[in-house]
Amino acid sequence: MARDLAIDLGTANTLVYMKGRGIVLNEPSVIALNRQTGEVLATGHEAWHMIGRTPGYIVAVRPLRGGAITDFDVTERMIRLLLQRVGVSRFTRPKVVICVPSAITEVERRAVTDAARRAGAADAQLIEQPMAAAIGAQLPIDEPVGNMVIDIGGGTSETAVISLGGIVALEAVRVGSFDIDNAIQNYVRREHGIAIGERTAEEIKVAIGSAAQTPDEVEAEVSGRDLMMGLPKTVVLTPEEIRYAIDDVVSQIVQSVVRCLAKAPAELAQDFLTRGMYLVGGGGLLRGLAERIERETQVPVRMSQMPLEAVVLGAGHCIENYDALKRMFMGQRR
């Protein structure tokens, strides 16, 4: 008998929770393929190391962009490999709960469930990422109080107000930490005339990126290819430059939080002031982001204790209590 699974199929990382065992897999959502034969050559960490460093016949891709499946076939193969890795075979077909962005369309929803069923799942149910995040972050969502959660992922940023086990207000934008990386890449190309890869852009973001001024800021040396000469070149970037480069993306995220606050019922407003909002997701780790949101909304912002795992833990809780929490699944609410 297969153990049921919860999968956080994120744009950046994929996490798998196995019923009764906890998180059993956590790796980048990347797959490397042979361009000519279509064979899978690597997945996860191994494929991530190949990004931007492959010979012509190999392509390392992220099959999800903006939280949506951009390549159905590749996604299905990735899910199949994930299920195999955690022991699913043709004889052991588990029930699977998959976390997806709340703004997902009906077509995208069907694409995810079809991919999971074709990959070996007996039944595939979907749950909104902010709802799963709120469960995993241990917010008191069973009480009649306003719980606000901001989930900033690789391709989407979602803010939800949750009370009595249901979503009261929701706001989502298809902007996430990959857009921050892209903004850094574009800035370095435009202002310094060098081309850098997406992994280097991510490293710059982690090293000196911030959404608001922070103490002990340092500069970083970055190497890339000179666009004029075609030769390797090194430049020095300052935290102010990076803040300027990513300001547009950060503003979009902050504005979506403001819109969600405006949508929430007035009765819950005082709860936000006393309880604050909770930040989850890898994008929430950007330095100064919590302070920036707090400054612009005048509502305290707290970081979840497990920002990267909260979503899959929430979905894992739903798989542990499948029958009692059926109404959490998309399309099951009555």
Next chain:
Amino acid sequence: MVYVLLGVVVICVVVFAALATSRRTPSSNDSVAEFQRHLNALSPEARRHTVENYPDKKSVEPLPIQENEELDDGA
């Protein structure tokens, strides 16, 4: 004969109405109980066990990549 038939119809209607009413009452109780079960499953105490499983990240060693085409039967 007509009175007998009318009597049977009236009895049927009364029985049917009684059954319908008796069914409705437990079903509303069921929905209350189900919602309470839903909220109980979301309580911090109920969630503690799941969250405590969090560090169990490396319990499954990744297997070598080997695509299993047999699974692709469109189940």
